[in-house]
Amino acid sequence: MYWILALxxxxxxxxMIFLNGALAAAIGPVEGSLVVHGVGLLVASxxxxxIRETSATPGLKAPWWAYLGGAFGAVLVIISGITVNSEIxxxxxxxxxxxxQVLAGMLTDQFGWFGLPRRRVTLLDLAQVVLVLGGxxxxxxx
Amino acid sequence: MVEMTLFAxxxxxxxxxxxxxxxxxxxxxxxxxSSWWNHxxxxxxxxxxxxxxxxxxTTALSDAPWWAYMGGAIGALFVAxxxxxxxxxxxxxxxxxxxxxxxxxSTLIDFRLGKIDSPEIALLGxxxxxxxxxIPKARRVIQEDTR
Numbered sequence: 001m002y003w004i005l006a007l008x009x010x011x012x013x014x015x016m017i018f019l020n021g022a023l024a025a026a027i028g029p030v031e032g033s034l035v036v037h038g039v040g041l042l043v044a045s046x047x048x049x050x051i052r053e054t055s056a057t058p059g060l061k062a063p064w065w066a067y068l069g070g071a072f073g074a075v076l077v078i079i080s081g082i083t084v085n086s087e088i089x090x091x092x093x094x095x096x097x098x099x100x101q102v103l104a105g106m107l108t109d110q111f112g113w114f115g116l117p118r119r120r121v122t123l124l125d126l127a128q129v130v131l132v133l134g135g136x137x138x139x140x141x142x
Numbered sequence: 143m144v145e146m147t148l149f150a151x152x153x154x155x156x157x158x159x160x161x162x163x164x165x166x167x168x169x170x171x172x173x174x175x176s177s178w179w180n181h182x183x184x185x186x187x188x189x190x191x192x193x194x195x196x197x198x199x200t201t202a203l204s205d206a207p208w209w210a211y212m213g214g215a216i217g218a219l220f221v222a223x224x225x226x227x228x229x230x231x232x233x234x235x236x237x238x239x240x241x242x243x244x245x246x247x248s249t250l251i252d253f254r255l256g257k258i259d260s261p262e263i264a265l266l267g268x269x270x271x272x273x274x275x276x277i278p279k280a281r282r283v284i285q286e287d288t289r
Contacts (some may be wrong), residue, residue, distance in 0.1 A: 001229045002227050002231045002241050003235065004164060005223060005226065005227050006227045006231060006235070006236045006239035006240055006243070007239050007240070008173065008223070009220055009223040009224060009240055009243070010229065010239060010240030010241060010242060010243025010244040010245075010247075011214050011243040011244065011246070011247045012220055012223070012243075013162045013216075013220055013240065013243070013244045014243070014244040014245075014246075014247035014251065015216060015246040015247060015251075016213045016216040016217055016220065016247040017213075017217060017244075017250050018248070019210050019211075019213035019216070020208065020210075020213040020214075022174065022206065022207065022209075023206050023210040023211065023213060026205040026210060027205050027206050027207030028196065030191055030192055030195075030196055030223075031192055031196065031198075033168045033184070033188055034185065034188040034189065034191075034192050035211060035214065036184040036213050036214040036217065036266075037181050037184035037214065038181075038185055038214065038216070039211055039212075039213070039215055040157075040177075040180075040181040040184075040214035040218045041178070041181035041182060041185050041214075042215075043212075043214065043215045043217075043218035043219065044174065044177045044181050044218045045177040045178060047174045047177070047178075047218060047221075047222055048174045048175055048178050049182075051174055051222070052283060053171075053172030053173070053174055053175060054172070054214040055168060055169075055172050055173045055225055055229075056168075056169075056170065056171055056172035057169055060169060060170045061170060062166065062167045062169070062170035062171060063166070065163065066163050066164075066166045066167040066170070067163075067167060067179055067183065067288055068162045068163060068177060068183060069159070069161075069162075069163030069164040069166075069167060069179075069180055069183070070160070070164070070180040070181060070182065070184040070185075070187070071176030071183055071184065071187050072156040072157075072159045072160040072163070072190050073156070073157075073164075073180055073183075073184050073215065074183070074184035074185075074187050075156055075161040076153050076156040076157050076174065076185070077157070079149055079150065079152065080150065080153050081251055082149065083146050083148075083150040083153065085147055086143075086146040087143055087146065087222070087257070088143065088147055088150060088271060089248075089252040089255065089257035089258075090145045090248040090251045090252050090255075090257075091245065091248040091249045091251070091252045091257075091258070091264070091268075092146075092147065092150065092252075093150045093153070093248075094244055094245060094248045095156055095245065095267075095271060096147055096150035096151045096153070097150060097151075097153050097154040097157055098154060098245075098271065099151060099154055099240060099276075100150070100151045100153060100154015100155045100157065100158065101155075101157055101158040101161075102150065102154075102274075103154070103155070104154065104155045104158030104159065104168045105158055106193040108158070108162065109173075113251070114162050114163070114166060115166070116162070117261075120279070122277075124277055124280065125277075127274075127277055127283075128274045128277040128278070129203030129274075130274075131270045131271065131273050131274030131277065132270070132271050132275075134267075134270050134275040135266075135267040135268065135269070135270030135271035135272075135273075135274065136267065136271065137267070138263050138264065138266050138267030138270065139249065139258075139264055139267035139271070140147060140267075142144075142256065142259070142260050142263030142264055142266070142267055
């Protein structure tokens, strides 16, 4: 049951990138990112108000830099607003976002950045990069 | 085309940083409050940029169709869905399924928009990416077997 929910939320993400792209095309990528975060803020406020938080760990203090994650998100929405409307389209943008995440994940694992446990990059990790890279290449240039 | 590809790749790095920091914050203060902080910081950062840098180029909000404004709402909803799904089926499986969903829908959107010349090659590319998405899942299965 829950795996269908996971699939649906993935579909929603693609629709979101497409909608944000349409907004960026109409009012500009930076303005679009502002509106996306404004609307998201309203909905997130409602969610905080309506849903009781269960995932917090009592007594675990967050490092100050953890609060700055939204800054990267703001720039990301500007970037995807531009690339979705370029010739690489929604699929090209998402496949590159995916590849960038896989590479960044490998780096943080290898060096144990942000207090995450260190894990050596294996052949299977590299196989993943090759598959995502190859698949993106076919989507972009096929 | 190459510039846009690299630009989107940079976006992926930023997305990873965003997810790592926001989920670390979520561990301390909870997923929904963490999503709230994500949007507040982004919003507060962008307001002066739009007002000061882009002020001369004022665009009317009505330039965009109403549905284009729903992206931010989906973003907040996505956080809620992930925090329901991930504890129940595990992050690796959840992520692989999410990637499958997002790549399938985005390829469909591009196909409808006429941005895909050869559906066969696009389908093959889609299959490779989805196979790649399930590799961490395969690694977990192998690790559990050898333990």
